Amino acid sequence: xxxxxxxxxxxxxxxxxxxxxxxxxxxxxxxxxxxxxxxxxxxxxxxxxxxxxxxxxxxxxxxxxxxxxxxxxxxxxxxxxxxxxxxxxxxxxxxxxxxxxxxxxxxxxxxxxxxxxxxxxxxxxxxxxxxxxxxxxxxxxxxxxxxxxxxxxxxxxxxxxxxxxxxxxxxxxxxxxxxxxxxxxxxxxxxxxxxxxxxxxxxxxxxxxxxxxxxxxxxxxxxxxxxxxxxxxxxxxxxxxxxxxxxxxxxxxxxxxxxxxxxxxxxxxxxxxxxxxxxxxxxxxxxxxxxxxxxxxxxxxxxxxxxx
Numbered sequence: 001x002x003x004x005x006x007x008x009x010x011x012x013x014x015x016x017x018x019x020x021x022x023x024x025x026x027x028x029x030x031x032x033x034x035x036x037x038x039x040x041x042x043x044x045x046x047x048x049x050x051x052x053x054x055x056x057x058x059x060x061x062x063x064x065x066x067x068x069x070x071x072x073x074x075x076x077x078x079x080x081x082x083x084x085x086x087x088x089x090x091x092x093x094x095x096x097x098x099x100x101x102x103x104x105x106x107x108x109x110x111x112x113x114x115x116x117x118x119x120x121x122x123x124x125x126x127x128x129x130x131x132x133x134x135x136x137x138x139x140x141x142x143x144x145x146x147x148x149x150x151x152x153x154x155x156x157x158x159x160x161x162x163x164x165x166x167x168x169x170x171x172x173x174x175x176x177x178x179x180x181x182x183x184x185x186x187x188x189x190x191x192x193x194x195x196x197x198x199x200x201x202x203x204x205x206x207x208x209x210x211x212x213x214x215x216x217x218x219x220x221x222x223x224x225x226x227x228x229x230x231x232x233x234x235x236x237x238x239x240x241x242x243x244x245x246x247x248x249x250x251x252x253x254x255x256x257x258x259x260x261x262x263x264x265x266x267x268x269x270x271x272x273x274x275x276x277x278x279x280x281x282x283x284x285x286x287x288x289x290x291x292x293x294x295x296x297x298x299x300x301x302x303x304x305x306x307x308x
Contacts, residue, residue, distance in 0.1 A: 004302050008120045008127040011136040012177035020181060024146050026298035027291070034070065034294060044073035047304050049105045050098050052078045053130070054091075057109055059265050059289065060130050060140070064107050067296035076103070091115065092122055099125055105304065108132075126303045134168050140264050141174030143295040145182060147288045148219055151260055156183030161213045163189045163245065164223035164272050167196050171223060171264045176202055189213035190245060210245050214255055221262040222247055222273050242271050249276040260284055 004019050012020075033041055049068050053061055061077075068075045078098065095106060105126040108116050113135035120127045131137040149155050160179055166172045166188050179186050180203060187205040188195060200206055207213040214220060225241060252259070261273070261283040269275050278285060 003305055007303060008116070008129075009138050009299055009303060010116050010120060010127065010129045012138045012141050012174045012181070013136070015138075015177075015181070017181045020142065020145070020178065023142055023295065023298045023302065024149060026302060027146060027294040030070075030294040030297040030301075031291070033297075034290075040070055040072060042072045043301050044068070044071040044304055047071075047104045048074040048076070048102060049107060049300065050076050050078060050103045051130075052095065052098065052106055052108045054108070054110045054115075055131070057130070059292070060109065060137075063289070063292040064128075064130060064139075064296050067293050067300060070293065071297055071300060073105075073300070076101075091119070095119060095123060099123060105300065128299060128303065131170055133170065134173075135170050136174045136177075137170040138174050139292070139296055139299060140171050141178040142299070143288055143292040144171075144175055144221060144262060144264065145178045146295055147262065147284055147291050148179075148184075148260070149182075150287070150291065151284055152218065155179065158184045158219060159187070159217045160184050160219045160221065161187040161189050161207070161217040162221045162223065163210065163213065163247070165194045165225050166190050166199065166223070167194045169223050171221075175221060176204060187213055187216060191241070210247070211251065211254075214247070214251065214259060217259055218257075219260045219262060220247065221264070223264065224266065224268050224272055238268075238271050246270075246272055246274065247277055248274040249280065252277060252280070252282055258282065262288060264288070 033039060051061060051064055065075055103125060107128045107130050109130040110132050113133035115132050116127050116129040129136060129138055145155055148158060152158055162172050162175055176186050187207055188199060189207045189210055192208060195206065261277055263273060263285050267273060267278055269278060277283065
């Protein structure tokens with residue numbers, strides 16, 4: 001397989017396993033580029049990409065921008081906080097105005113689930129979903145799964161637990177889809193109030209005891225508590241959440257077998273994970289960040305070759 005079957009990356013759900021493998025193989029090549037003295041290739045020299053972010057972002061936005069510049073694309077950045085959106089302009093009008101400036105691709109983050117899908121039905125440019133509400137975050141799932149492949153050699157047959165605020169996490173849903181497509185066993189763990197009501201219908205195991213979950217897994221992907229998305233109190237306090245679901249070094253040391261710790265960031269140190277875990281040899285958090293640039297380079301490169 002030499003190209004993706006779609007001109008957009010809207011989510012993991014509709015990607016085929018061989019498309020994910022193609023993205024990983026392409027990322028392997030770009031990782032080699034990123035480790036060279038000159039970390040740039042002319043692959044997207046004639047392409048203009050707009051980063052259109054309607055929500056705050058640091059890691060994802062910087063990662064996409066760096067990936068675009070490493071590919072020699074022309075880049076424009078849009079932030080809703082300093083735009084005509086504040087004056088009542090619609091999403092479609094905003095993007096159409098950007099496209100009138102001859103933009104080829106749009107990387108978009110939006111608080112509304114389905115916003116990138118809506119856009120893909122109405123405009124000709126390639127769309128990359130950089131996170132839509134509590135729905136999906138496909139490039140994060142790709143870089144997480146790629147990092148597991150890099151660390152453990154393969155994803156198939158591996159036991160991965162996703163811990164924390166599953167209910168509000170777009171990372172969790174995309175990771176579940178990606179891991180299952182590549183043959184991993186997936187478990188979710190967290191307080192009952194932070195687990196979606198029908199989560200078992202996705203074919204995942206559910207565990208409420210963090211210690212049992214860590215004993216079961218080979219990889220633990222720890223999610224932060226997304227207080228900005230919570231409209232009510234889902235647990236008594238952050239202190240109590242940390243006491244029952246926070247991962248600390250003593251907990252890891254008590255396990256029969258060592259496990260790999262991941263975190264999509266940003267980390268709330270002392271809440272979902274302690275510093276001595278985040279900075280330990282168990283963690284591949286910084287490798288995830290590094291891999292994010294290669295994965296996003298791969299996605300942009302592959303999508304740029306599909307115009308219809």
